[in-house]
Amino acid sequence: MFWLVIALLLFIFQILTILIGEFRHPSKAMAWMFILFVFPIIGFVVYYFLAKEYSQRKKVKRKGLRLVNDIRYIGKNHKTSKTLDFEEERLIGWRHEPRLFSLLNNIPGSLITTRNEVRVLTNAHQAYPAMLEAIGKARQHIHFEFYSIRNDETGKKFQAALIQKAREGVKVRCIFDGIGSYQLDSRFIEELKGAGVEVYIFLPAVFAFFDKRANYRNHRKIVVIDGVTGFLGGINIGNEYLGGDAKLGFWRDTHLQLEGDAVYSLQHTFLTDWMFVSGQRLAEPDYFPEHDYPARKPVQIISSGPDAHWDAILEMYFGAITAAKKRVFITTPYFIPDPSIIMSLKTAAISGIDVRIIYPQKADSRLVGYASLSFMEELMQAGVRFYAYQKGFAHAKVVIIDDLLACVGTANMDMRSFFSNFELNAVLYDKDTIHRLENDFLLDLKECVEVKLEVFERRSRLKKGKEVFARLLSPLF
Template sequence: MFWIIIALLIFIFQIATILIVEFRQPSKTVAWLLILFIFPIIGFVMYYFLAREFQRRRTVRKRSVVAEEMRLQALMRCRIVHRPGDMNNKQFNTQERFFGLLQSMTLSPITGCNETVVLTNALAAYRAILGSIEKARHHIHVEFYTIRDDKIGRRLKEALIRKAKQGVEVRLIYDGVGSLELGGQYIRELNEAGVETHCFLTPRLAFFEKRMNYRNHRKIVVVDGLAGFFGGINIGDEYLGGNPKLGFWRDTHMKVEGDAVYFLQDVFMRDWWFTTKQRLTGPEYLPEHNCKGNEQVQIVSSGPNSSEDAILECVFSAISVAKTRIYITTPYFIPDNSVLMGLRTAALSGLDVRIIIPDVSDSKLVLYASLSYVAEMLAAGVRIYRYKKGFIHAKVLIVDDLIASVGSANLDMRSFFSNFELNGLFFDERTLKVLDDDYKKDMEDSEELHLSAFQQRPRWQKSAEVVARMLSPLL
């Protein structure tokens, strides 16, 4: 009896700890309690090492001091948009409140002198990235969540080695978990050629610092401070359709030249300092550009070390100001309550709300979690499509003819709260038209779900969705 009482007290202590620490995020609390009930001791050990709150204040203060001088230089060289009336998109004349939210993100304002290219799928993205790398004269900055030692991974390695031997500064950041399978030989060959490589939170370091849950999910390439690339595409043959289980891989990446590249550079330099404690300074990293375009672009980054959830705030605000349509493409649909309510309310109000999700997925658990939201979305009038041509990995949001978002962040709680992410916001008619055309093509390659048919799915699948939904805040 004595040991039973001791075990019970320990269990109560574990429950109380989770309730006290996670009281701000009830859904996350439920997920950890479920794990704790299934694995009483192991669950708490997992919680201790995986769920520690990132040390925000101290890290934010250090990072801001390190990069402040360079960011001020970037602001001085940019054409910054300060008023809704200065936007090329005249719909902002009636969007003072939304514009105010975007303008409040002082680390990366709306820039006015840019040229952009939508890179639909990996083949176009890899060609553009490798082509830009070949033209590099001073530096190449590369940051990916996943890099694989396969055909395209070796092409990237060879290109970086070639440029390093030509005297170009080459720096590479890769995530410790996302690139877990990347062999040491790959990195050694880069280092021997003069490429500086660093792993963002190696699994061992992340485990003992209790930061395993926080990953760098960004995908950034900056060449000479003049051309920048970002979006949803990592480095791996599967993005070219090389995974037989997933087949054709549908994705979206962006190329930008002009003012916005300075802020892509700023994010990379902050991540470089975080990873290496080396400060990158000098005008050569923020060179004068000859961009003739007038497209307006805003780079938005977020992460667990930030005092703001910038990407979530942008997504929620964009949904809340929609007047006619909200189009979303996401491989992982696990929204927080605010986004979920925003989408339901928009659809119930008569807006055209559409969401494209995969039919096949690289994660069954995440797919079931996504499907757990489908019935309530359909009941509210949201139109849901499952992509049939292969696996859709693009992360795109289009609201009216007002704004589009493309980047690395999925519409899930991991991207909103746990990952280091980066999105670009686009406001000009030409870019929105290209993204809209891509969206319509994706709908043609998808099958629309209907509530009556979806409700007939097997009981085992419904049960799997329930479990996955409870665990979804941790996925």
């Protein structure tokens, strides 16, 4: 009897710990409680070590760099978000969207910059040559940060390029995520270091289980060349992004090449991450050089992560979707939205807005695939249209809202990207780039099959059961 009481008290303690720790995310709390009921002790141990929330000031301790200090090196004529208004020629359409503009304009540490050039890179076949060309032209420094880099033909090609530049005297710094790049062997890294490349692993996997921060991964993909050219988007470094995965086949993705003021924001994000992994504070003027790009294309870089006070990317998505007047186009490899996104999509569709979502027919994870399917029926009943990409694996992370804005970056439309990962997105405001991305979306639709509600509702009970089970666990993915 005594041990039964002890076990009951321990179980109650575990439940209370989860409820208190996850009070901001009820669905996540329910998922962990489900695991706790199935695996009473093991579930709590896993929760304690892998998922317990931590605050920016007490646990992560990302000290030092502040964007407001770094941008003092930007030229006097550079207009920050504090001086932009609705009369700006490039933002003239925003005079009818003051609420959304105010939201975007007030995201902490995220400037709307105007002196930029933007190039959309469709798939790795365009992105890799562009990145390698920029690396080859580097004269001062290369900052190279990826969630995943493989020790394969593609990875070795980038390794060779970085080693060559380091031997030429260019300062090369690399950050790789400890989980995303866990297959990267020590020899690959030692070869980089041997040539003078500085390499740090973000929360190494070998210590992951014993580190309460291990659930929080660095999902960013950043390349900065000499502080004036930058890249970000959905593409990591590996053969699979060139279609080398036998299971997934063709890999559909979207990346961006930026030049101009927006690169300062990419640089700031990298240097903040660099300080986190290395303890080195780098904020010299050389990292934010002057340039002469004209004010052509407004770009806003938004970073988010568990170290921030606000869920900036989620809030941006929610605000943009609720402001839509004509259409919302979304491409995402994983669709596990939080309740606010579900409500915004349903409300938009019921209001007569054209809401279309492309997702991959072939999922790289069965559990995630079933979880994604579990959200579709209620949204289709509201008028949201889903399209299953047939050609291969749709890995792009793109959101297009009317002619107002488009968003490209690392964040998936899922709760891990919203709440757990360190992510980075670019919000694009110029119509040429928006129309280019919209055209790509319409071309992708030709490679899709629309999911019809009447057919979807007739799926088997077994499949529905798998979806329910996956959805219960989905907040943990």
